[in-house]
Amino acid sequence: GEQVEQLPSILRVQEGSSASINCTYENSASNYFPWYKQEPGENPKLIIDIRSNMERKQTQGLIVLLDKKAKRFSLHITDTQPGDSAMYFCAASHSAGNKLTFGIGTRVLVRP
Amino acid sequence: DTTVKQNPRYKLARVGKPVNLICSQTMNHDTMYWYQKKPNQAPKLLLFYYDKILNREADTFEKFQSSRPNNSFCSLYIGSAGLEYSAMYLCASSRRGVNYAEQFFGPGTRLTVL
Numbered sequence: 558g559e560q561v562e563q564l565p566s567i568l569r570v571q572e573g574s575s576a577s578i579n580c581t582y583e584n585s586a587s588n589y590f591p592w593y594k595q596e597p598g599e600n601p602k603l604i605i606d607i608r609s610n611m612e613r614k615q616t617q618g619l620i621v622l623l624d625k626k627a628k629r630f631s632l633h634i635t636d637t638q639p640g641d642s643a644m645y646f647c648a649a650s651h652s653a654g655n656k657l658t659f660g661i662g663t664r665v666l667v668r669p
Numbered sequence: 670d671t672t673v674k675q676n677p678r679y680k681l682a683r684v685g686k687p688v689n690l691i692c693s694q695t696m697n698h699d700t701m702y703w704y705q706k707k708p709n710q711a712p713k714l715l716l717f718y719y720d721k722i723l724n725r726e727a728d729t730f731e732k733f734q735s736s737r738p739n740n741s742f743c744s745l746y747i748g749s750a751g752l753e754y755s756a757m758y759l760c761a762s763s764r765r766g767v768n769y770a771e772q773f774f775g776p777g778t779r780l781t782v783l
Contacts, residue, residue, distance in 0.1 A: 563711075589769055591771075593774075600777075601759070603772070608769060655763075656714060656717070657714065658711075659712045659713075660711055661710060662711065
């Protein structure tokens with residue numbers, strides 16, 4: 558199986574600053590790490606993901622880092638905006654995304 | 670249309686009574702999933718269908734049933750609801766034939782068992 562720990566549970570940041578969420582996993586066979594964002598009243602949506610053959614991926618103000626030795630991956634939101642306020646879930650999969658084990662979620666609150 | 674729909678959005682059930690939740694998608698996805706989400710807990714995979722093959726997680730094997738009458742619909746069935754079943758139930762779908770395929774989530778059904 559797999560266990561994913563996600564920290565922090567709540568993250569308050571000032572608009573324009575960066576926000577970082579960290580996740581650790583247990584199964585060294587995990588090879589896929591997606592991040593989902595859930596805005597209030599909305600469905601969870603995939604925002605970025607990284608595969609085990611990569612250490613870093615960046616898209617539209619989001620950076621994900623993967624450290625396979627430490628079994629740790631992280632999401633970094635640069636230049637946070639009010640629209641970044643949401644719940645963020647990390648997940649890990651050892652079956653190329655077909656079975657996801659989620660973290661508990663991080664509530665990000667961006668203060669204007 | 671990348672919408673996954675769930676009905677009902679809210680469900681109130683009595684202890685000991687059955688509960689049936691419905692999910693649908695029109696993306697022709699071959700895989701459909703059901704997750705359970707309780708407050709301050711991670712979403713937990715209960716089961717998933719790959720085409721017509723049902724895979725249930727070991728620790729929820731006896732608590733939940735499911736059916737998939739066609740590619741678009743999938744149900745989650747609780748034969749006798751207990752208080753511990755109160756949770757948000759999220760349905761998702763993906764194209765399993767594609768590795769690393771995105772899972773598309775529905776809005777969830779909030780089940781309250783009294």
